[in-house]
Each structure stands twice: as structure tokens, then as C-alpha cells.
Amino acid sequence: MNGQGVYSPRRKSNLHGFAGYRKHYELVLMFLPVVVYFVIFKYIPMAGIVIAFKDYKIKYGMFGSEWVGLANFTKAFATPTFARSVTNTLTISGLKLLFGFPAPIILALMLNEVSHVRFKKTVQTITYLPHFLSWVVLAGMFQQLLSPNNGAVNAVLRDVFGVQKSIYFLGDNHYFRGTLVVTDIWKNVGWSSILYLATISGIDQALYEAATVDGATRWQCTRYITIPSLVSTIVIMLILNVGSIMDAGFDQVFNLYNSAVYKTGDIIDTYVYRYGMGDMKYSLATAVGLFKNVIAFILVVGTNLITRRISGEGIW
Amino acid sequence: MKGTRILAMVLAVMLVIGLVPAALADDEPVKISVASYMFGPVDQEKDVITPMVEKLLLERHGINVDIEVVYIEQANYADIVNTRLNGGNAPDVFLAQSATMLNTYYDQGVIKTWSVDFFRENAPAVYEFITGGAAYGDLAGDVEAWWKAAMKGDEMIVIPSFKPDGSMPYKTMIYRGDWLEKLGVTEDQLPKTVDEFVALMRRFTNEDPDGNNKADTYGCSITAMKALFGAYGLGTGFTGSTSYWVNRDGVLVNSDVTPEAREVIGILAQMYADGLIDPEFVAGKESVEGSYWAISHGMVTGLYGVSANASIDHYRLKEVMGDDGGRCAQEYWAVNGEDSTFVYGPWPAGPNGDYGWMVGTPVAVSESAVYNAQMSDEKLALIFKILDAFATDDELYMLAFAGIEGVHYEKNENGTIKRLMGNEDLNAVGVWGCRSLYGADRAFSTLGYDLAFYKDVSIANRLNWFKKDQYNSYIQDAVTVTLPSNDLFAELNTIRDEAWVAMIRGEKSLDEWDDYVQTWLDAGGQTLTDEANEWYAGN
């Protein structure tokens, strides 16, 4: 029903290689602007990656600066803190993927079950709001709410659940990562669900009508129509999310962490920030960025391979 | 291919940097672009000051220039300037925001250097003013040292710049007046030793100083805790990005691994165990992200009894200043009522009689002007001549710095000026535009400063300076930025902060101090210490 199985007979032309371009000249023309854009604004600037292997000095320029081989990499990777920041990044991203990735899907499915249109619209509008608050603003709010001194959350835990000892969510290594995951979900769940809602509304309504006539329950409709229709979107989003696994959320962590939780909360980006603070460490920043992206790229290629095997879906 | 052409252009432009001297015609005014320390852009239509300054410069001093004031947002100043430096289209004059940045600019080869003679020749009055800085009493040593710091070899990279009120101690101990009153502590009885300090913190915590019958108060948080480091003769960058060096019998030692630091951490651990320190001391309640940094939210709202987060300028009294009082004072009164009081306290002294916090100096590296390496020597000479005109011509100076009297400012009785518009509006009409030819917030003269205020005995008595022979900001600046391995500081500070927080919170025992020191030395501390001493011996 999602068209994946429909193969055009024209697919054959793919085998003939370049002859296909003449045949589909109209599509080629439509694609041309995209290629031109990516070449000019993405591929040409990519030459800048060379500074990861150079001691970049403005006065000599990108190409005139001295080659230093892998010195920038070894310099950054040599410290024990860096290794830890990689582990922390992967752990925090992993947790966000595990809990944060399904959250908007569940929200979208839940909203789909709501029959009161006004209620549904209201909830949708409200849940997407926190996306517009920056982490600087949210950090101020969460610091107050989660304070072990007079924070609202600890008050609820004490008065309602009888937890006697206040928890320092933002200053205790046992709770910090969990706090990051929960606050991140709170901020983004509504916004991320928009894509799934859009996909759900792209499902042919005739399918539901037919199913209902056959006596299917709401749950059966969800299980056998809605979820299968979402699979390809979920797969794509999963692969894209895996691609950002080396980014554990600089803005969030930077605004919420402190030296008490470096052990569990110091990620690659905060490490680099402290390392190169106020300095023009372009070479170092490029080197670390390259390291992150090579890993992310490998992971994405791997995930794509696996999902293709399992579901036949993938980005390419 | 299109790409190759752009690549070639990129290459060409980057090579061209430093080879294009501006043409200096006799009749045409010389264009000088200055990226100033500004709160908002100059409004071309409303700019009255810049043309007046240009006119005075031409008529009185024979300097024919066209000054373009470039606005660059302060929060991302370095990002923007650095990007433009890469693109070869940075302004002629911009600011090095910190000592580190200054060193980086020099290292990157993007700023101009010149000889002392060249400077003295073109700006004799400024040279005189700086050298005469010895007039600021015991800071003469710093002035001389700073001349060294402004140089790389025989060349100057920056002008040693003055800040007449910079001689103020940066941080001040501020106690809550109502708490002291409730506990019956008079100003004379404020803690003068570490023991007395800890005892008062205990009373703040246990004796319900806010009188609400709840155990909801603490002695202090991070800033006042740092007073103890001063008491043991140390500077500290705890939970920050700095670390301090102290001179022990001619050898530079890093504060963070001294036996005295261990003592301080021991005291703090005991205080923490006794509940005298806010568990949230690592973050949060002093300087709250998003609001004004100097306001100690914890102290102002009655969670702590003392804070050392702000300078005395932030807590100026109305009687002293004749205006609305300092920024933090206003906040304190707004929260606690118009009649509420706060008290400046002395720094508690340690076993050797040391006390205080790091001292600001009237000479400083941060926010100083640097000159684009692309400009010609003639243009630089012209800029120095403009500076000299500012230093000698009071009317010109006040015009550039404060605007037109009666329109943009009024003079207070004590010689300070009262601005009649908001900063952004002043920037819009061109006030401050030219000032950054020299550096943000640096003065060419002492005009407009109430030096008497800073030398007022009644205030000075409460502001105990960190012992100067122990700590020298020049050493600090120089060591931080010039050591070959200064990259390692970030890692070392992380190690320090983690270990100290764990020890204070009792998650680690103080017995593990030696392990911490060893980790610190292995992670580059030894290298830096060697380099620091090598550098120190060579100067």
C-alpha cells in the first residue's frame, strides 16, 4: 500500500547507465538545481576539511598552512577525558535513541486515537510549544524545578511519594543522564510527532473504511493499518537519528551540566568547547568533527544495510 | 569548472592578506574602520558624534580621516571577527577579548606589530600617560611588567592600556544586614579569620537567621568559599576555566596542587558535612544563567548569608554614588525592601595572615585594541596620532567618550559623568564609536573617573587586597597564554574540579589527595610547571 512493491518496467534503463539520463532528460533537468546547489555550497567548502591535517594559520591560508599529519587527532585523543567523553556521548545518545525515539511515534499514535477533534488539535498545539524554548531558558526553569533545596519535583516526591531524601537531579551522577533524557523528550516529543502525524494523515482513508466494515476494532486498525504505514518513515527517521549519535545535544548538556557530573555528562562537544575556549582552534575542531562524522557515517551505512535486510527499507 | 574558480579565488584572497596597503592620498580622508565595544549599531542618519570628531581632528590636529564605526555583537564578537579575518575583510581595528585571544591573533599572524620607538614617536602623550601610571602607587611594578606583556620580542603587539578604576579588588564580601542583626553580629565582629568565618557560617545555618522557624538557610555558596583560598595565599579557578600560579621563594607553583589547597578542601569538606554549604554549590544559585551574572540569587533571596560574587561597584550605595546605587544593590533592595541593608565584610585571614581574592589591575590585556596586519605603517601611525589627540585634547576626548554635555551627559560633582541616554541610544548617535581605537573601556586620561571614590579610606579599609608579592596578575596573564603547552589547562582544570567537588561532597576521601596530585601532574601539570618556571627564569 505504500508503493514500495510497485516496480516500474522502466527500472531496466538503470542497467544501461548513462543512456538513462537522455531518456529521463526531464527528470535530469529537475534534479540539476539540487546538484548545482550541493556542489557549490557543500562540496566545494568540503575542501576545508584539509585543515584537520594541518596547523592552520590564517596568514598562510587553508592550502598554505603546514601539514601536520594526524597531530591534531592525537593531541585531542591523548587525554583520558576525551575517551570518557566519547563513552558518555554514546551512552547519552543511546539512551535518547532508546527512549526518545519511540516517544513521538507513541504520541502520534495516541493522538490518532483521539476522536474529539478540538481536544486533539489543542493537545497537538500545546505539545509542540516547548520546541520554541531555548535550552538557556529551559535550563533556568529546570534548575529551579529540580532543585534539592526547594524544587517542585522534590516537593512532590516528598509529599506524595514519601521520598525523604531530596534528589539532586542535576548534580548527582546517578540521575543526570536520566534527567537529560526526560527533559529532552519533554521538549521535543510534540515537535517530532508532527512528521508521524503527517504520515498518518497521508494514509488512504479508504483502508480504514474497508477495515471498519469488516468489523475491525480501533486497535486492530492501528496494528494492521497505521503502524505498517508508518514503518518506512520510522526506518528513515531511525537511520537519520543513528546518524546524529555522536551529537548528544551540546546546548542541552552545556546549559545543564556542572563539574559534579562531568563523569556521566561530559560529552565530546562540551569537552571540545572547554578545550578550545575563546581560541581559534580551527584545526582541532575540524579534526574532532571529522572523527565524529566518520563514526556517524559508518554507523549510518551499517544501519541502512541492516534495515534493508530486515524491512527492505533504507535511505539508499 | 565553477568550483575550481572559486577555489582559486579562495586561495588567491588568502595569499593576498597582508600585501595590500591602503592608498594614502593627501587630500582624501583616510578610511579607518573600527569594530568597537558597542551595545548597538551606529545609526548613520543620527550619528552626530563621529562627524564632529572627524572635524575636530582635521581642524585642530591636521588629521584627515573618515572613521567607520563597525558594530559587531558582543556575545559572538570573536566568532564574527575571526570569520572575517579568515575572509580577509576584517575591520582595521578590532578588540582582542582576552589575553588568550591576543596571543592567538599574534600567533595567527593577523595583527600588526611595531617598535616602542614608533609608538613613542607617533603618540608621545599616550606613551607618557602610560609610563606615568606609576602615579597609581604600589602598582608601579605592574605597569613595568605590563610593558613586557605587551611585547613580543622587541615589537609591541598591543598598547598597554589603562583603566583607572581597575585597581579595585574585583570581588567583595557582601553580608546580609538583616541576618547579622538577627544574630547580633556587628560590623566590627565580622569574621577576620578562617575560624571566625566558619563559626559564622555555622550560625547562619543553624540559628535561623531569617526567623521563619525553618532550617532553610546555608552559610554560603561557591564564591564565599573561595575566600578561604585567598586566606591560604592561593588564587583559584575552582569550577572555572582558569588556574593560578603563586610565587614560592622564586619558584612558580600551581595553586591547585599545593598542600595549602588540600587544607582548604579539608575545611570545605567539613563545612559541607556539617551542612553549612549549599549542596547546589556546584551550579545554580549564585550566578544564574540568563540573568545578570553578578547577582547572587542565593544571597539576595536569603538562602545564604554571604556572597563574594560581585565587585563593590555592583553594591555601590546611593550616598556614595549619588545615583541609583550599584546594579546588585538595586536588585537587593527590590527583593528585600528599600530599608534592607548589606554590609561589606573583610576577607578572612589564614594562618600566615594572607587574605583576599585576586586583584584587578589598572593595566589589562583583555578588550584591548589590535590592529589588522593588512594595514600600512602609515595608517597605523595615523591611528596613533589620533590617540595622541584624544589624550591631549580634553574636549575631543569627552566628545568621543561621552558625547555632548547637556545632551548626552552631565557632570556629577565628584567629576564622574551621568549619562542622559541608554547605552544603545548613545551608540546610535556615535558615542563610544572611536574609543576602541585604543581598547574597549580603556581611558586615555583620568577624566570622568572619580579616583577619590576608590581611594576613600572608609571603603578601602574593607577591601583587603591580596598580597601583591604572592600574586601578580602579569605572571598570571603571561603564564596562561604564552606557555607552549597551554592547551593542557582545560584538561587539568577538569581534573581539579572533579576531584575537589568529590572531596568536598565526601564522595572521595581527602586521603586521595596525593593520587589527585599525581593524576594532575601526569596529565600535563608537570610539563606546564616546568614550562612556567623556564619562562619565569627567562624573564
Place this chain on the structure above:
Amino acid sequence: MVHSKFSVGKAIIYAMLVLLSLTIVIAFWHLMNLSLSPSHIATKGGLLLYPKEATLDNYARVIGNRYIWLGYKNTLIRTVIGTVFQLFFTAMGAYVLSKRFFPHRTFWTLFIVFTMFFSGGLIPTYLVVRDLGLLNTYASMILPGFISAYNLVIMRNFFQSLPEEIEESCLIDGAGRFRIFLQIILPLSKPILATVALWLVVGHWNSWFDVLIYISDDTKFTLQIVLRRIIITGSKEILDTSAAASAAEMESVVSSEGLKAACIFVTTLPILCAYPFVQKFFVKGIMIGSLKG
């Protein structure tokens, strides 16, 4: 049971949705009250359930800024122009890549996805923008991020889910691919177009860093830049190792959390008002069947 209005499952769903919404409403209610309070109220901390010492000062300061309307205008320009063109070209590229018979489709997909991971960074992009003569133009706010690989992949995925048969019949009728794209595909793809349009609008609305880097002409500053200026003025600590506080900074008018909250409402309100129009496109499902006939 099945057809009754009430079921335990539904009750749980409603309860969870209400709870989530409630936490968000409280947060915004707090911010709203903060924006209506003087600065020292924020210093006191705690949750604000009603405005204390209510004042419109914060809003007056934001609205009173002489650049604010100019900022709105510039933001509107970049948002409208940017969104329309970016949406069109992204969709067109995505449509092409959704065709399995497009030659070297895997290569071209990778060609685009690759850029999500590898980029030269800010400086080389700046040099390209400068060499194309785009500094200080609206184009510099739109072109560097013109097509996002992310959006393109997601759109392509949606197009792939549309049944190919719809196009087949049109091709037989002699319609070209471009015409099919315009007249058949785009109308069928309203939900995804609305979603990506929303992302683009919000992206443009909130972006500021590109303006800081590429624009120095203050008549082209956008809303976010103006608001940043209002907020940032004075909130920066100049703490160098030399430890001298800046007098200019001491003198400066200082922002408060209330002012920041007011700025949040001034920026997000237009987007909030626009949202229901976008929502319209994907609250109700489409009927592919009816279009086919």
C-alpha cells in the same frame, strides 16, 4: 464494548495527553507571568502562578526598540522567500530521487546524504558566500542552507509511498514528469509539504547565526538579532585572567529573565498563530482513492 465511547485504554491515553499538556501549559504560564513582572521577581525564583506587581515594562522595552519592526520585516522576507523556493526545489529533487528508474539513483542519494556528515565548516562556506558576492544580501540568509539533505530524504520517502499507477495513466495521456509533479504529486503530498514548510518557516524564523556572520548592514538585521541585542546587552561577563571588570559593562542596562520571557512571546506568537493553518493539512487524512478516479 468496542463501540462504546469509553474504554480503559482510551481513558489512559486521554489522561497521559492531559498530563503532558498540563506540564507544558504550566511552564508557559510561568513564563508569561514572568514576562509581566519586574526583574526582582525572577530573582526570587519559584513558580509564578500569577503575575506579581504586574507591569508591561518588559514588553514596552521590546516593542519600543527602534529596530524591532525592521526586524520583523526582514525576518518575514527571508522566511517567505526562503520557504517557498526551498520547499519547491527540495520537493522537486526529492521527487526525482523517488523514481527507482532514475539512473544511478543510489549514487545520487549518497551524494546528498554524504553532506549531512562531512562539511568544511563555517570558514570555507563563508569564503564561498563572499566570493559569490552574497555578503549583506538576503540571499546569504537563504542560499547556504537552501536544500537540507534531511528534508529531501524525508520527502523522497513520502513520494515513494504514493502509488505509481497514478502517474502511469497521466504519462499515457502525454503529460511530462514536471507537469505530473506539479499537478498530481504536489497536491497529493500536502501533509508532508506542510510539515517541511513548517520546519523551514521555523528554521528561518529562529536562525540568527548566519545573519551575524553574513550581514553587517543593520537595515537587514532580523528579528532574532534585534531580540538577542536586547537580551544580551549587559548579560556578558568579561572575566579574563587579569580579572578587571569592565566599567562599560557595569554601566550597562541589564536584562532580566522577565525581558527574556517577553522576547519569547514576541517571537513565538506569530508562529503560534500560523500553526493552525499548517495543522489543517494533516489533521484530516487524504483520500487517494477519490483522486485516482
